[in-house]
Amino acid sequence: MKAAKMKIKILLVFAGCPLLLLPGCGGSGSKTLPPNTIVTTGPNVAPIEVDTGPPSSGVAYANGAFVSVTLCVPGTSTCQVIPYVLVDTGSYGLRIVSSLLTVTLPQETASDGNPMVECVQFLDSYTWGPVQTADVELSSEEASSVPIQVLSDTDFTVPSSCSSVSAGASADTVENLGANGILGVGQFAQDCVSNGTCPATDNQYYSCASSTAACTAVEATATQQVQNPVALFATDNNGVIIELPAVSGAAATVSGSLVFGIGTETNNALGTATVYTAGSSTSKFPGSFSTNFNTDDYTNAAFIDSGSNGYFFPDAKIANCASTSGAGGFYCPSSTQNLSATTVGMNGASGTVNFSVASALTMFSDDPNDAAFADLGGPASGYFDWGLPFFYGRNVFTSIEGKTAPGGTPPYWAY
Numbered sequence: 548m549k550a551a552k553m554k555i556k557i558l559l560v561f562a563g564c565p566l567l568l569l570p571g572c573g574g575s576g577s578k579t580l581p582p583n584t585i586v587t588t589g590p591n592v593a594p595i596e597v598d599t600g601p602p603s604s605g606v607a608y609a610n611g612a613f614v615s616v617t618l619c620v621p622g623t624s625t626c627q628v629i630p631y632v633l634v635d636t637g638s639y640g641l642r643i644v645s646s647l648l649t650v651t652l653p654q655e656t657a658s659d660g661n662p663m664v665e666c667v668q669f670l671d672s673y674t675w676g677p678v679q680t681a682d683v684e685l686s687s688e689e690a691s692s693v694p695i696q697v698l699s700d701t702d703f704t705v706p707s708s709c710s711s712v713s714a715g716a717s718a719d720t721v722e723n724l725g726a727n728g729i730l731g732v733g734q735f736a737q738d739c740v741s742n743g744t745c746p747a748t749d750n751q752y753y754s755c756a757s758s759t760a761a762c763t764a765v766e767a768t769a770t771q772q773v774q775n776p777v778a779l780f781a782t783d784n785n786g787v788i789i790e791l792p793a794v795s796g797a798a799a800t801v802s803g804s805l806v807f808g809i810g811t812e813t814n815n816a817l818g819t820a821t822v823y824t825a826g827s828s829t830s831k832f833p834g835s836f837s838t839n840f841n842t843d844d845y846t847n848a849a850f851i852d853s854g855s856n857g858y859f860f861p862d863a864k865i866a867n868c869a870s871t872s873g874a875g876g877f878y879c880p881s882s883t884q885n886l887s888a889t890t891v892g893m894n895g896a897s898g899t900v901n902f903s904v905a906s907a908l909t910m911f912s913d914d915p916n917d918a919a920f921a922d923l924g925g926p927a928s929g930y931f932d933w934g935l936p937f938f939y940g941r942n943v944f945t946s947i948e949g950k951t952a953p954g955g956t957p958p959y960w961a962y
Contacts (some may be wrong), residue, residue, distance in 0.1 A: 583940050585790040586804050586814045590687035591783045597791070597801040597935070598918045601631040601727050608725045609911070610856035610920055610935040612789070614805055616641065616730060617684035620650055621692045626684075631727040634789065634805055635854030636945045637834075638731030640738040640773035641683060642667075642674060644721050645699035647728075652679035655694055657754035657765045664753045664762060665696050665773060666709035667738070672718040674698050675705045678752075683776040685730075688807050690779035694772065698724070703755040706762050729854065732787045732805075733834065734825060734958035735948050736769075736778040740833045743769050778947050783808030785950035786957065788815055789853055793940030794921040797910055801919040801939070809944055809961075810953035820944060820961040822954040823892030825850070834958065838931040840888040845931040849890065851943065851960050855934030857923035858902060860888075867926055868908050877907030877925040888931070894955060902936065 586592050593614050600608035612634045619626035627650045629643055655663045655678040663678040676699040683690045698719040710717070718724045731738065739745030745752055745767040752767035778784055784807075791803035808815045826832035826847060838849035840860060857877060868879035878884075883905040891897045904924035910917070921936050937943070946957035954961060 589814050591807040593686040593805045595803050595805045604721045604725050619682040621682050629727050632730045633726040635729050635731050636733050637852030637854045639733045639735045639775045640731045641695040643728035645697045652681050659754050661754040661756045664703050664755045674718050688780045690776040693774050693776050696773050708750045732777050736775050737772040739772050740828050783811045785809050785952045786946035788942050788944050789938050790942045791938050794919050797917040798919040799917050817953045822959050822961045823896050824894040824959040837891040838888050849931040851933040853935050855932045857925050857934045859925050859927040859932035872908050874907040878904050879906040879908050
């Protein structure tokens with residue numbers, strides 16, 4: 548297996564959300580896309596880089612957008628900068644690989660006084676590790692005492708109710724994750740999307756009496772859950788904008804910006820972007836909207852996810868890459884496929900997106916040092932995932948439920 552280009556976004560399955568947790572230029576309807584102006588300065592702007600990821604991973608990440616995050620012991624100046632954290636609009640909350648931490652963070656406790664530990668399910672793997680608290684800094688934005696997940700298989704025994712649900716292995720190391728962590732800046736304020744308390748039956752939060760004791764699934768209140776740090780900022784807390792330039796074919800690296808807030812500063816105005824509302828946490832389809840592609844209608848089964856490294860959608864007419872080719876899990880058409888789909892928000896807003904899918908094997912082979920691929924896509928079953936290629940050449944707004952934002956009631960995407 549050619550791990551250098553085999554990194555596929557591990558799709559998180561959060562409670563109450565059947566697909567999410569855890570992405571070319573096209574058109575939008577008949578109107579011209581808003582200018583792809585990239586803001587590079589400001590207290591609410593953090594630089595992001597699409598590159599091959601942390602050297603210590605031993606793999607090269609395809610279409611991974613990374614940011615640096617500063618973690619501090621709450622209320623102190625004892626801090627550490629963690630680079631190569633994946634920016635993910637498809638999940639909620641900060642997760643850091645334990646082996647990287649040099650600061651000692653306070654442990655969060657469950658209602659019984661035991662350490663609180665979290666399991667997050669992916670389609671092909673899982674993460675496990677204690678919930679600890681940290682002050683989180685991104686650019687000049689700060690959030691205090693944020694519950695985060697520290698990824699570790701060794702601090703507490705992984706219960707079978709966590710590890711056996713997915714067919715894959717743990718993603719708790721830099722090598723398996725392909726990143727030093729995940730910054731979930733999606734549409735919800737906490738990571739158990741159940742509009743409040745996360746029930747024990749979700750098998751997401753656990754009480755662990757000791758490192759060797761059997762862990763028991765427990766209820767977690769909204770404030771105990773791992774939090775989207777952006778929602779806890781004093782200002783600029785209603786969403787984010789990912790701003791990346793267009794990519795023609797492939798590029799070694801791409802530089803852009805992660806801008807905090809929507810309509811809260813002079814540099815984050817919604818402008819003429821079209822708003823596409825998504826399902827709320829109380830709906831059957833939280834964090835989803837619709838996509839019409841070919842003759843199929845993925846109603847409430849589509850999403851925009853910067854943490855996915857390609858367009859993932861069903862199309863039996865496009866050849867899959869051989870699993871042994873070094874590009875398994877992606878499409879390998881004999882020629883570039885120029886495609887079109889219509890995205891539809893819960894508010895009825897719709898627009899046409901033109902995109903292309905080329906052979907992953909050819910792209911990876913042409914220059915194994917490239918990190919950005921505008922035409923990377925792969926198969927999916929029953930859903931349409933607009934991954935990071937969708938972000939190239941357009942500014943994509945992601946608003947957070949429960950906040951006030953221009954253009955409509957969050958949660959929504961806008962572009």
